[in-house]
Amino acid sequence: MRGDKTTNGDHMNESTFRKSSYTVVIPLPASAGGVSYLVCNPLYGNASLMSGEELEVLSRFPTDSDVDNDAVVSQLKDEGYITTLTEEEEKELMNKRYEDQKKPQNPxxxxxxxxxxxxxxxxxxxxxxxxxxxxxxxxxxxxxxxxxxxxxxxxxxxxxxxxxxxxxxxxxxxxxxxxxxxxxxxxxxxxxxxxxxxxxxxxxxxxxxxxxxxxxxxxxxxxxxxxxxxxxxxxxxxxxxxxxxxxxxxxxxxxxxxxxxxxxxxxxxxxxxxxxxxxxxxxxxxxxxxxxxxxxxxxxxxxxxxxxxxxxxxxxxxxxxxxxxxxxxxxxxxxWEYFVEGYLSQTILQGTELQPRPFYCSAHFQTFSFDPFGDIYCCPRAVGDRTFSVGQFIPELKFNEKFEDWMNRDVLSIPRCRTCDVALMCGGGCAYEAYLQSGTLFEGYCEKYRAFLEYGAPLFVGQRM
Ligand code: SF4
Ligand code: SF4
Structure with missing residues (x-):
């Protein structure tokens, strides 16, 4: 769906290549048009449809490199699933992309x-x-x-x-x-x-x-x-x-x-x-x-x-x-999910670059609501309930400790999300629903994104075939 991204040089020695640490494999049901896997990499911005054989080439790399699979390997390099960057270099690049995503874009x-x-x-x-x-x-x-x-x-x-x-x-x-x-x-x-x-x-x-x-x-x-x-x-x-x-x-x-x-x-x-x-x-x-x-x-x-x-x-x-x-x-x-450029649904349907998603929604960095009582809220669904007020603007602007909680909730601060394979595409789920379910913002809310991956993503893939 997107394949214009590479940090790799063709001249590099095969031994300098390794599998990217940020590749995510999503199995698709047979109904999704004959392809078997949606393979994504939020670091390099790609999502690709792969057959079982192509995925096998990726999972065996580099141990079983085989001349017959040169074309597949070359494609995997072009799309960043096989990279020359070391684990540490990829981590640094991801940190930069992650921090970029936290800058307000559409407040x-x-x-x-x-x-x-x-x-x-x-x-x-x-x-x-x-x-x-x-x-x-x-x-x-x-x-x-x-x-x-x-x-x-x-x-x-x-x-x-x-x-x-x-x-x-x-x-x-x-x-x-x-x-x-x-x-x-x-x-x-x-x-x-x-x-x-x-x-x-x-x-x-x-x-x-x-x-x-x-x-x-x-x-x-x-x-x-x-x-x-x-x-x-x-x-x-x-x-x-x-x-x-x-x-x-x-x-x-x-x-x-x-x-x-x-x-x-x-x-x-x-x-x-x-x-x-x-x-x-x-x-x-x-x-x-x-x-x-x-x-x-x-x-x-x-x-x-x-x-x-x-x-x-x-x-x-x-x-x-x-x-x-x-x-x-x-x-x-x-x-199915927010239809935002950079999210997986858009990458599948429009071919836009997949962006890493540090958090689930704009409530964590660029949305503020002001109410008749002088309270400020980040989440529109939580307005009116002071449990969720992040501060006051009367008599003057003063954020409280919950403001930091809302701003800091991301897939690194939620223990469950830290080890989740799709974290950088999900963003930790809705904080409000997480709170209703678990009594804390620092818990993942998986259900919506998992339902999208299981049912919605295959539908979108089918639409593209
Ligand atoms: S909310 Fe669930 S699915 Fe989403 S990143 Fe966290 S653990 Fe993963
Ligand atoms: S309801 Fe959930 S997804 Fe919507 S703004 Fe609030 S925290 Fe974000």
């Missing part, structure tokens, strides 16, 4: 407008926030100003260009004036804006958004009306589907890109085909600026939603659905 910041929400979804993972003291507060102008000032004091945010609105639900009648204020103040800094919203008041907010650089909104629809309304209800129990659809149509008419997220579990996965048909009939499939992503429903801190599937169970169901209707996932993608 992100968010204002948590309120923890109020007008919905009561059946699988809500944030319902521990629905207590009066937390619920009634909306961020005020003074706190927004303090957050904006703090953004200039955090080195990782030096080049930040965009801001998200987050909640609770950020777009409510009670938040309109402060949302306008944030758009005004952020625009003075040339920020562009993004938000995740339940979409209920989108129609009312679209005229306001059209005046600013709102470059994308994430809106959730869980299926057709009867499915969606049974899951994503208003706090008074009423349905929400048609009002959200109107809001999405208005946003698209105004040129605002929409990412529809479908939260999937055992209760609605069987309805995806029907929803695909509805989306097609509604004309969205042929519209520009709208995309659909299926994401698994996740557990909350103290909640296990009904119908929850593990990542492996979900992966099995997705693979089965794909067999039943190969075109479904051309319309609705499943979020």
């Amino acid at each position: 992100r910041t968010a204002i948590i407008v309120t923890y109020q929400c007008n919905f009561r979804c059946t699988y809500c993972w944030a319902d521990h926030l629905f207590v009066p003291d937390t619920m009634r507060v909306v961020i005020d102008e003074k706190t927004v100003d303090a957050a904006l000032k703090t953004m200039t004091q955090i080195p990782a945010l030096e080049s930040v260009e965009g801001m998200s609105f987050y909640g609770g639900e950020p777009f409510l009648p009670s938040t309109r004036s402060i949302v306008t204020y944030i758009l005004e103040r952020g625009s003075e800094r040339d920020f562009s804006f993004h938000a995740n919203t339940n979409g209920y008041y989108l129609k009312e907010f679209v005229p306001l958004f059209s005046e600013y650089a709102v470059d994308g909104l994430g809106v959730t629809l869980d299926g057709c009306q009867h499915v969606h309304d049974a899951r994503r209800k208003r706090s008074d129990g009423g349905g929400t589907f048609f009002k959200i659809v109107e809001g999405i149509d208005d946003a698209l008419d105004s040129g605002i890109p929409i990412g529809v997220r479908i939260n999937v579990d055992a209760q609605n996965i069987g309805e995806l085909l029907t929803f695909r048909d509805w989306v097609t009939e509604h004309g969205w499939v042929n519209r520009k600026n709208i995309s659909f992503t299926c994401t698994p429903v996740l557990p909350g801190k103290d909640t296990t939603p009904p119908g929850l599937l593990t990542y492996s169970e979900m992966a099995e169901r997705i693979v089965a659905l794909r067999k039943e209707s190969p075109s479904l996932f051309k319309v609705m993608h499943y979020a």
Whole structure:
């Protein structure tokens, strides 16, 4: 998939070559198009499909070098699986690549407008926030100003260009004036804006958004009306589907890109085909600026939603659905892993260079959210729960000891990951899920990446064949 990388010289004596210490071999099932192994090397940036015979040549090198295999050996050298660098030299090179990955590349910041929400979804993972003291507060102008000032004091945010609105639900009648204020103040800094919203008041907010650089909104629809309304209800129990659809149509008419997220579990996965048909009939499939992503429903801190599937169970169901209707996932993608340049899915599909992944997500180096109570969070899923607050920005910026924990969580600081063969491609898994499962950030969360390797990577390989 990628084969343009080498640190080797053809003139070198065979005895100076050795197998790279950073090669990872992922066996593929027979369904992945006849190839048997996905062989990756995050140090040299390559991922290659290999037959059993080719892998055998690699594993026997150099003891059984054999003239008949010259072409294979030469290819293995070109792609860095066989290298002239010593173990120590490779380690040094990896340290450099590893540290480079920790530099902020696309910093992100968010204002948590309120923890109020007008919905009561059946699988809500944030319902521990629905207590009066937390619920009634909306961020005020003074706190927004303090957050904006703090953004200039955090080195990782030096080049930040965009801001998200987050909640609770950020777009409510009670938040309109402060949302306008944030758009005004952020625009003075040339920020562009993004938000995740339940979409209920989108129609009312679209005229306001059209005046600013709102470059994308994430809106959730869980299926057709009867499915969606049974899951994503208003706090008074009423349905929400048609009002959200109107809001999405208005946003698209105004040129605002929409990412529809479908939260999937055992209760609605069987309805995806029907929803695909509805989306097609509604004309969205042929519209520009709208995309659909299926994401698994996740557990909350103290909640296990009904119908929850593990990542492996979900992966099995997705693979089965794909067999039943190969075109479904051309319309609705499943979020196997973050679709980020340098991650394995992108290397397989687009041929981009595989990057070493010191940590799992941007929460560990370049994402900061500011809430109405003056708290700072790195992980959007953890906002509102002070167990995870990494500091305060009122009266002034002060990080606490948890900040260091979030910044230092990587595959070297997690004991289990230190000895894991896929560590430099996985990054240690989601820290928040690790905490929910083990009570510490310094534990790996393997399930999602393992499900991707077992079920998702073979699908992507099949797509490339
Ligand atoms: S989280 Fe699990 S799969 Fe990922 S690097 Fe750590 S041990 Fe490996
Ligand atoms: S820690 Fe987990 S939930 Fe939080 S931002 Fe990272 S991947 Fe998402």
